[in-house]
Amino acid sequence: MTSDQILAEIREANLTYLMLAQNLIRNDRGEALFRLGMSEEAADLIANLSSAQILKIASGNMLLCRFRVDDDIVWNLLTNHNVGKVDNDATTRLHANILMAGRFAEAI
DSSP, X not given: OOXXXXXXXHHHHHHHHHHHHHHHHHHOHHXXXXXXXXXXHHXXXXXXXXXXXXXXXXXXXXXXXXXXXXXXXXXXXXXXXXXXXXXXXXXXXXXXXHHHHHHHHHHO
């Protein structure tokens, strides 16, 4: 993949992310804050962006979204590595969601 292709992919990901975030915020603010892991202030800003503003912001070369999972426990649960006794995919994903929700609550 060339540098230009990577930049085009970043811009497309930014546009998709901003549009998804704005729709989530406008439809169910509480759920959006939880699922996106963002502050009230960021949600207010994104909810009020015009289409032109979204396009302008998305056209930058910095990826706007980031991974919220930054520890081995959650990654292992999500990928089903080292889960030990629990072989149920739904149970391990639920456990990962609970851990991430707890971290979101701590951040608020």
